[in-house]
Amino acid sequence: MDPKGAPSRFLEPAALQELNNLRFAGKRIVEGSFAGKHRSRMRGSSVEFAGFREYSPGDDLRRLDWKVLARTKRPYVRTYDEETNLSCLLVVDTSASMDFGARRGAKTAADKRGASLSKLDYCRFLVAALAYLIVENRDQAGLALMGEKLDTWCEPGSTQQHLDKLLNIMQRAKISPRTRLAEGLATLFTLCRRRGVLVLVSDFLDSDVDEMFKAIRLFRHRRFEVILFHLAHPGELELPEGRSFKFFDPEGGGETDADPQQVQAEYQKAFEAHQTRVRNMAIGAGCEYQFIHTATPYPEAIRAYLRMREASA
């Protein structure tokens, strides 16, 4: 796809240019409906020869290697590694906590990068770029928006129209007042017909992280490759300057007066404890975990992640 023709503001040509040479590939053998660049766990008539095995009744006679039969008088059939496309589910957390960090007048990621973007906007840019990369590789990209529940679900597709559709959905994503990813993921699990890659982009400020990981483990049991992008805004890492603030939970958890200077240290400890907990639980569940600071430009974050992934593959 020509970056210049991007239909959405979340596809920035400059950023796409940076990502042009990158490829989002599954680490494992994937199970796709269409031929693609990814190795399929289904063996069959495909391009890449895998080996021979003795014929057994029921085998497709078209795979019988007549030359081997002629030389050895024994029937062998050819086996091939089937090459198929990647099915990637992009799951976006649209809860109210993801709306943190928006600054008026910040229209693009380049405009006041990072700090001026809300986590959700950052997520939009990030997911749009990933979707672009996926579709560009003739893989399938699906999209799920969830807050309290699964709000929007778009099955994976690999066409340009499908990408446009995903971008459109993302652009119109609405904020959900609460975060309950566990329920949305469980619903999504029932809707997925093919295994693939699940990319969950969230701040993981879920009231019940344990439940969320239970749902993630469902995907893992089904051999999904799960990648967790943990977003954090600079405004969350450090409390605002000043002495008199009335802090309130955007998801309705209450409000309180506090002096940031007095609680800063303890707050940071609590935040780091949370991050560590999510990371440990992700690793424990066999997921890939990537902490992304929204101050980091998303192309850079994607590139860094993909290179790391490539290196570890």
Added chain:
Amino acid sequence: MNPLHLWALGAAGVGLALPIAIHLMTRPRGTRFALPTYQFLIAAAGISARHNRMRSILILTARALALLLLALGFARFSERTRAEPLAGGTTRRVIVLDCSMSMNAHSGGNLRVFDQARTVAQRLVSDGTAQEAELILAAQTARPIFGQTSANVNALQEELGRASVQPQILDTGAALAAVAQSLKKVPEGDRPGCEVVILSDFQRTSWVQASFTALPKGVRVKLVNAREAGALANVGVASAQISGVAEAGAACVALAEIVNFSASACDAEVELAFDDHSWTRRVRLGAAARANVAFELTSLAPGWRYGFVRVRSVEGIRDALTEDNSFPLSVYVRPARRIVLISVERPTEVGGPAYFLSRALAASPDANVDIKRIQPGQLDGEPDGELLKADLVVLANCRKLSDGQASGVARLLARGTSILLIANTALDADNLRAIETASGAALRLPVEFVPLRNQAATSHTGLSALTGRGGGDNGERFLVSADTQRRPFKIFGEALPQLTRTLRLSGGLGSALREQNDAANQSIRAKYADGAAALVVVRAGAGRLAALNMNVSGESGTLAAHPIFVPMIQELTQELIEDDSANRAANKPGRPMSLLLPASAAANEAEEDAAKSAARWRVVRADGSPVGTGAAGDPVFKADTNGVTLLWPECGAPDVYRVERSGSTAGVFVVAPPVPEESDLAALETDVLKRRIEETQAVSVSSSSLDDEMADTNKEHFEIFFLGALVCLFLEMAMLKAFRS
């Protein structure tokens, strides 16, 4: 609740709203900040929204409570706002409000005891617990407002508002009698519904001998001590008087007695302001001690002189009562000592009693003495000018006085002229009896003078002559006892026995004691060895009579030539002419008094119409303001044959009062403060009185303190409120600290 403090309740309401407003206005109003990681903030700060709300509520409560307590403290709020109605059907309440001088004392909170009592009385009158009430303002006299209980509460409130402390003592008998009179018409069956409330400081001197027998049986009595607990210190002038004969050119001394009625020593500065001069002394007063302060007065001009002894300042204690710090005194300074010597002896005759007496009388060291000799016949009829102006009339060798002459002497005594009678012969004994008869009840000699056995009894009254001559066989008589604590022998002191050892007396009269009592003992100043009275001094009317039972002629005995003769006569003269009418200090506020004006001032009054005469007299204060507005209780003048008498049914405030006749001062008298009766502020426990009443009367008695009755003016309650407020403020600070805000 005391209605006087309604304003304070309004303030309390505002005060209650104020902390809420302050709290709302001053609570932390930080910038609202949406923080997705709110849960980490809560975990970090260790607080929660619930804690936050709790903090706000607790702080607001503490603030509101603090201000409320302060407001209550200032409003003197009483939890007994709504008093319980009296039990027993129809309810009547008689309130006795002590208005005596001691109620003017300032208690610990610098409030007058009277003001506190009045506040309680106002509440008792109008709290609605009694259907009818009566108020008795009690001091020297008890003044009931209605004479019986009445539902006219407004009138009682007005009277309470006008009530003031009188500089008088408290006559508890009069007050309780007034209570009985107020409840006299109440049927016996209704008496359980009657309550007598006595609001007083229960000063020991006033209440220790109070008799409650006059209280009607069946009523309930409530004793309310209007004074806060704790002793009150006081310093006052107990007395002030001029000592000695005030005569032009002679020195005299003003003596003041200062009393410390407290348990702590103190220093006082005492001032005598007298006749446009002032003198100041500092005196150290021990605990519960008295001190005499003397001021020597010299070169006093003739005429009436007066002034005040004042305690100007007291150091070491807090003088609770200042009304007793001033004591008036006055004295008449004679231009010359005028003596009329009545005798049948001719002035040129030498050696007789009159001869020696005239020389002894004239031998004053510092006074001008003017001695006139007249014959006894001049005593007949109305006294002439010489006699009326005389300071002393001496009767010596007068022979037998006629009844008219004896009456003349009696009139002089009644008018205040002192008489010295030389009793030597049986005729003199008759003369004394005649004067005594003419004086009536005004004169009562403690002894009956009778001639000695060897004397011719010319007019015996049936009494037998005394046996013996009281001395040696040669007719000599000896003084064996003399009152050295009093004039005229006081000046001789311890030397008197030695002096009298050489004194040989002869002649004189025997005497028979009429009755043995203290007054008689005090009147007989000296006795012979035979028990006969040698010198008798008694008060007679406004004057005094001295009977010197001695032969003062040079023919017999050694008296006239003895060294004690002249000083004894001089001392006796001074005692007799000493004008103590102004120094007696017997006139007390609220009590009746009568004053016979000096004979010289009333010289011509008897000749005129009594009503016209009295109209010319008036009483003015020391500052010149007239006394009396024609109301009952004001001073009145009564003219009769003895002269003009000032009658004042209820003396006014302590002060110096001048009696003016046609603009000129005819006399001066003082009304002294009721010291020490009202100055000793020691209080009697109400429980003691309660027990006494219960023992003597079939009444129900309860006692309460000011703290109980007037919690709204109670300092302790105020302190509790104040401390409570402070505790609340500290609590608020602690909460702010605890909540880290």
